[in-house]
């Protein structure tokens with residue numbers, strides 16, 4: 010009974026925290042970061058829900074889900090319930106709502122509707138405080154799905170590659186975040202920016218880090234995720250890095266990034 014009250018009325022005072030992984034640039038590490046941080050939060054004893062909100066369904070396959078229906082598309086279109094779409098993974102405490110290619114059609118369907126930016130938020134509302142963390146993996150665009158992700162979220166986490174062009178998209182991303190804060194989700198925070206696929210041998214990578222840190226200051230996490238082949242191998246085994254190879258440099262980095270996110274309450 011006590012648990013029931015805590016789940017429904019949140020009388021325990023604990024709030025779940027919802028993060029959207031956003032960067033309209035493709036291939037910067039959004040999905041890898043969502044899976045890896047989710048896994049390390051779960052390994053640390055937190056209850057975590059991953060939401061695959063990209064029709065590429067990379068997050069779903071990355072945690073070993075082959076059949077990904079019903080999934081998030083069915084959830085937001087009202088044809089499946091939360092209990093039908095939430096699946097367990099091999100890590101206790103780590104659950105996932107998968108995606109399928111059907112989600113690509115949702116963009117067109119959503120656009121015509123008045124409530125179009127709030128579908129994901131409303132769909133996740135009943136479990137918002139059931140989990141310590143809900144991590145939403147957004148697609149590489151600033152379209153209606155990513156907007157839904159940021160409207161449902163408490164904070165945005167922005168993975169960034171240490172490349173010259175990586176910085177070019179940031180101002181558009183920040184303008185979009187400001188617009189959402191103003192019109193759709195006044196509570197949305199910038200949880201932080203972190204670097205992925207860092208190669209310490211290149212001077213450019215170091216310059217990009219210095220420049221971004223100078224500009225965004227304490228919004229940049231101190232943990233830097235290196236380029237590490239084990240991170241790119243893990244999805245083909247359907248395993249988060251915490252289970253595939255926790256001792257590799259990428260695993261250690263994501264473990265420490267997870268600790269940093271929790272420590273900061275980012």
Ligand SMILES: Nc1ncnc2c1ncn2[C@@H]1O[C@H](COP(=O)(O)OP(=O)(O)OP(=O)(O)O)[C@@H](O)[C@H]1O
Pocket residue numbers: 034035036037038039040041042063065067147148149205206207234235236237238240241242244259
């Ligand atoms: N630190 C890393 N070191 C090496 N490879 C990595 C690293 N992080 C991610 N990768 C690989 O780089 C590719 C892109 O990463 P990922 O899919 O996480 O990016 P994404 O931002 O989600 O991409 P998309 O925009 O297409 O959704 C994947 O093949 C992934 O396995």
Ligand SMILES: [Mg+2]
Pocket residue numbers: 039040041063067146147148
């Ligand atoms: Mg992705």
